[in-house]
Amino acid sequence: MTNIKEGDEIYLVFDHKQNYKLKVVTGEKFHTRKGFIELGDLIGKPFGMVVTSSLGMAFYVLKPLIRDRVLKTDRRTQVLYPKDISYILLQMDLGSGSQVVEAGTGSGALTMAMANSVRPNGMIYSYDISERHQKVAARNIDKSGLMPWVELEIKDITKGIPNKDVDAVFLDMSQPWKVVRSAWDALAGSGVFMSFSPTIDQVMKTTEMLNSLPFIEIETIELLLREITVAPNKTRPRTQMIGHSGYLTSARKVIELLE
Ligand SMILES: C[S@@+](CC[C@H](N)C(=O)[O-])C[C@H]1O[C@@H](n2cnc3c(N)ncnc32)[C@H](O)[C@@H]1O
Numbered sequence: 001m002t003n004i005k006e007g008d009e010i011y012l013v014f015d016h017k018q019n020y021k022l023k024v025v026t027g028e029k030f031h032t033r034k035g036f037i038e039l040g041d042l043i044g045k046p047f048g049m050v051v052t053s054s055l056g057m058a059f060y061v062l063k064p065l066i067r068d069r070v071l072k073t074d075r076r077t078q079v080l081y082p083k084d085i086s087y088i089l090l091q092m093d094l095g096s097g098s099q100v101v102e103a104g105t106g107s108g109a110l111t112m113a114m115a116n117s118v119r120p121n122g123m124i125y126s127y128d129i130s131e132r133h134q135k136v137a138a139r140n141i142d143k144s145g146l147m148p149w150v151e152l153e154i155k156d157i158t159k160g161i162p163n164k165d166v167d168a169v170f171l172d173m174s175q176p177w178k179v180v181r182s183a184w185d186a187l188a189g190s191g192v193f194m195s196f197s198p199t200i201d202q203v204m205k206t207t208e209m210l211n212s213l214p215f216i217e218i219e220t221i222e223l224l225l226r227e228i229t230v231a232p233n234k235t236r237p238r239t240q241m242i243g244h245s246g247y248l249t250s251a252r253k254v255i256e257l258l259e
Contacts, residue, residue: 003047004043010022020072026043034055037059080196081225084196089114094114094168106172111150120149158179171195176197184214188253193252214256222248223248
């Protein structure tokens with residue numbers, strides 16, 4: 001069993017809507033609409049415990065999952081949703097040792113999930129054109145403890161990818177088609193290209209470039225996630241859902257195409 005230490009990040013849950021990610025610092029109080037919690041009182045106690053606020057309201061104290069970190073990212077950009085991230089990790093076959101190029105870093109939501117998958121022997125090389133965005137991402141990744149598996153660099157990725165023989169290239173930026181050629185150069189044979197784009201015309205331009213180079217298994221998908229409310233006599237899909245995030249295009253690099 002792991003006990004809570006000074007400086008640990010915790011995920012404090014009141015209910016489905018009121019939940020918070022924060023750092024445990026002795027002497028600090030965490031204020032909520034349900035009263036405050038003395039953070040120092042949590043040290044030495046087990047994750048999973050219940051803590052009572054100054055107004056007598058009960059909260060669960062959990063260890064943040066990567067999913068919680070993604071949903072609670074400090075953000076200056078749109079971030080990828082867990083539904084898309086989970087598919088990306090499988091499609092790119094990430095595991096310990098994988099070497100991955102990513103652009104843009106954005107708020108670092110995907111970067112954290114990928115770093116978590118490639119540790120302890122892999123690396124995420126993540127580029128962004130905006131210093132302001134990457135600073136926020138660096139803070140998020142640092143808090144998650146995953147920075148040893150991430151290298152951040154400010155770079156316009158349309159000007160080229162400096163890495164060679166990587167296992168996967170992932171693009172979440174406005175003009176992915178401008179990076180397809182250098183993605184082919186950077187990938188090891190059989191490596192995976194992926195891009196995320198909110199609009200169909202971006203997908204069409206990216207696919208046209210993929211078709212002009214030695215890539216196979218070129219496909220685009222869209223994922224729709226529907227949550228189910230489960231309660232006696234009321235079990236059915238929720239009326240609200242995220243209608244659209246973006247399309248995921250993927251392909252595999254080959255050395256040459258058959259006639
Ligand atoms: C939607 S955000 C990426 C979000 C990220 N996937 C996440 O989950 O947090 C897009 C990022 O691409 C960056 N970007 C746009 N054009 C770029 C380029 N040519 N080279 C590198 N980064 C670029 C933007 O600055 C922005 O931070």
